Amino acid sequence: MLFRYILILLILLPFKAFGLIEVDITRGNLSPLPMAVSPLFTDNKSKEVFQKIINKKDVGSEISIIVENNLKQSGLFNPLNKDSFLQEADIAHLKPRFEDWALIKAQALITGKVTAVDGKLRVEFRMWDVLAGKEMMALAFTTVPTNWRRVGHIITDKVYERLTGEKGYFDTRIIYVAEEGPKVQRIKKLAIMDQDGFNVKYLTLGNELVLTPRFSPTNQMVTYLSYFRNLPRVYLLDIETGRQDVVGDFPGMTFAPRFSPDGKKIIMSFAKDGNSDIYTMDLENRVVARITNHPSIDTSPSFSPDGKYITFNSDRSRYQQIYIMKSDGSNVKRISFGKGLYGTPVWSPRGDLIAFTKLHKGKFYIGVMRTDGSGERLLTENFYQEAPSWSPNGRVLIFYRETKTNSKGEGFSAKLWSIDLTGYNERQVVTESDASDPSWSSLLSN
C-alpha cells in the first residue's frame, strides 16, 4: 500500500548551480552546516481536511520536524531552533528576508507549504542559499495524506542530494529482528520500520525463531532464516501480501541468505553433515547452483553490486577470514590478513569497499576494507557488535550491539546502531523493543 502512492515531481524553477553551498561528506564533518527549516505553511482549510483524514492539526509543521530530525541525524547539518526564526512561514516561502536568516547564522533555509487538493496532500518546498541570497532548489509533489511522514523523508533526500551531490537515504526502511524475553529464551519477530524508527510493523508473531532478514533490491521481498517446525530454512517473504515461501528443497539447514543485486537470485549457505557451502537459487526457474565445495565452513556470502563477484567468510585457513571469488565460484582469494578473525563481509553499493565484523582480543569491531583487502579501517570497537548493512548510498552502516551481562547474568540487551563511513556520527537507532540483524532497504522513491 505504501508503494501505491502518486509522486508527481515538477520543477518550479530551473536549478541555479553556481557557487552555492556544498557539503563535503567524504570526511567526518566536525562543523555541521547551520540550516533553518521553516515550518511548512498549511492554510486553515487544508488543516481541516488533514485533521479529518490523518488526525493531524498542523501536518506542515510536523513534516518540517521530520526533515529537521533527519538532517540532524545525518551529522552533516545543524538545524537551528525554530524559536529564533523571525519571519512567518508563508511569507518566507514567497520571499525570504535573507538578512533575518543570516542574523541567526543560517546558511541554508528550507521553506514550503502543504495544501489539500481533492483529498490529496500537495507539498511544495524551496531551498535557499542565505548568504548568496539565491534559491537553490524548488520542487512540488502530490501524494496520499497517509504518506505524510514519507513526504518529510523525500524532502530530506532532495536537500541532501542538492547539498552533498550524492543520493540520500532517508526515504528508506529497515527490516530487523525485534527481540524480547530472557537471554536464554529470546522471542524473536521480524519487524520493519521507517529509517527514523517510526511506522513499526511486526511481520511474524514470534512463534518460531527468525534471524537475518535482508531486503531485496526491489523492496517488495525479504529473505530470512526461520525455524518454522524446527527446520531452519531460508524463506522468502512478500512484505506487501505477507506470503511466505521456503527457498528450495534442501535436506538440511539453509542460512545466511542475501539477494543478488538484480533481485533474481538468493545466495546462501547450505549445511550438511557438518559442512557448510555456498549455493545460489534462481527465483524464476528454481535452479540451484553450488558455488563453493570445500570441507571448511563457507558462509555469509554477499554479491558485488555488478553481480560479478562474491565475498564470503570461510575458516579454510583454520580461522574465520574474508575471501572473494568470481560469481561462479572460481578464483577464490583470501583478502583479510590483519590480526584476529573476520566475518560478515558485505559489499558496498558503491562497489569499492567491503564492510565486515572483526574479532580481536575479546573485542568486536565494525570496519571497512577495499575489495583487495587493503586500506582496512576500523570504525567502532565494542564488547559485541556485528553484521553491518549499508545505507543505499554507501555512506552509513547500520549494525547491532549486544551488552555484557553482570555477574548474575542480568542486563542483556540488543540494540541497533549506525555510524558513518568516516567513523564519525555513531548513534543508536531507537527501536520500541530490543533489536538485531538490521538490513537497510534501497530508496523507496526518487
Place this chain on the structure above:
Amino acid sequence: MNLSKIFKNLFLVILASLVLTACATQKAVKVDGQLQGDVYTGTDTVEYLASGVPDRVFFATNETVLTTASRETLRKQAGWLRKNSDINVVLEGHADERGTREYNLALGERRANSAKDYLMTYGISSNRISVISYGKERPVDSGSNPLAWSKNRRSVTVKAN
C-alpha cells in the same frame, strides 16, 4: 654463611612453596570445578538421558573436536541407544556468543555432526539421529564470562520421540 644469606634463602624457599601451593590449588579448582583448558568439565547444566548417561558434550572455543571426556559421554549414549532401539534422538549443536551469528550457526551444525559421527562409529544408525544447530541463539547460561561461554559451547542429545 652469614645470617642475611640464610634469611634470604629461607625467604626464597617460602616464596617457592607459596607459589607451588597456589598453582596446585588453582589447578585443583579448575579440574574438579569447571574448566580444562577452556572446555567445560562441570555438571551444572548437564541432564541425564538415563542413569549415568549425560545428555551433552562440551567444546573448546571455535573447536568441533571431541575431547576424551566427550567421547566417553557419547559411548554411554551409544550404549543407551543400543539398549533402547525404539528411541530416536536430535543432536542440538550450539555456540557461545563470542562469534558472528551466521558462522555460529555453521559451527553448531558441525559440533552436532561430530557427535553424530561418533555415535555412528558405535553402530547407531544415522536414521535414528537428526541434527539441528541453534548457533548462539539458545545459551543455557546468560553470563558474559569464559565459564558461561564454556557451558554454551555444546552438543545436546535430546529424545525425539
